[in-house]
Amino acid sequence: MLLNAATNSPVDYYFREVGKEEVKDNRYLPDYGWEFNWLYPVSHDFKVFGLVTDHNPDIVEGLIALKENPDEDFLCVDVDIIESSPQNKKFIKGVLNQERSYLNVGRVLIAFACWYSIEKGYDGYVGLTSKSSKYPFYESLGARLTYGQHFMFDDIAAERLVKIYFPGGVVWWQEPS
Incomplete structure (x- = not known):
């Protein structure tokens, strides 16, 4: 579950698709604290999804880029990029982020990819390429190298x-009516 970092209490969370204009308008880019340039996946046929809360649904707490891989040798959903927003990163430039808004953003995003894979008929199979520093994280969630x-x-x-x-x-x- 997504947790409020200050209170350690559960927070309701939602997903919405994120398009190219939102990436540009909200600057989901390295110059604005993001590690990755999120224009790349939206420009290369990946679907990008944002994790939001009802506290402030205009601010994404994390992003994930997914693409179906129907190749018979793979049959999975591929993750291109997964990233917590700058305000939710555990470390910023090697320093522990004491001002995090939410905990477990990465876990929720990976679980979303698994759900997406099931929904799209790939039985939950999800593939991704990882930095070596993230190996323990993915292994803790049940992934295999x-x-x-x-x-x-x-x-x-x-x-x-x-x-x-x-x-x-x-x-x-859903936008309130």
């Missing part, structure tokens, strides 16, 4: 994560 720096979440790991983080399914952000 398959080759090089490539990790795979299988159907068992995906089902477990979806049950933990989305017991009632993913909730999509």
Whole structure:
């Protein structure tokens, strides 16, 4: 679950698709504290999804870029980029971030990728390439190193994560009427 970093209490969270204009307007770019340039995936046929809360749904707490991989040798959902927003990073330039807004953003984003894979008919299989510093994180969630720096979440790991983080399914952000 997503936790408020100050109170350690659970927070309701939602997802919404993020397009190119939002990336440009909200500056999800390295010059603004993001590690990755989020224009790349939205310009290369990846779907980008933002994690938001009802406290401030205009601010994404994390982003994930996904693409279906229907190749018979893979049959999974590929993660291009996954990133907590600057206000939710555990470390900023090697220094512990004492001002984090939310905890578990990365876990929720990975669980979302697993849910997305199930919804799209890939049985929860999710593939991604990881930095070596993130190996323990992905392994703790049930991913297996398959080759090089490539990790795979299988159907068992995906089902477990979806049950933990989305017991009632993913909730999509709806603008209040």
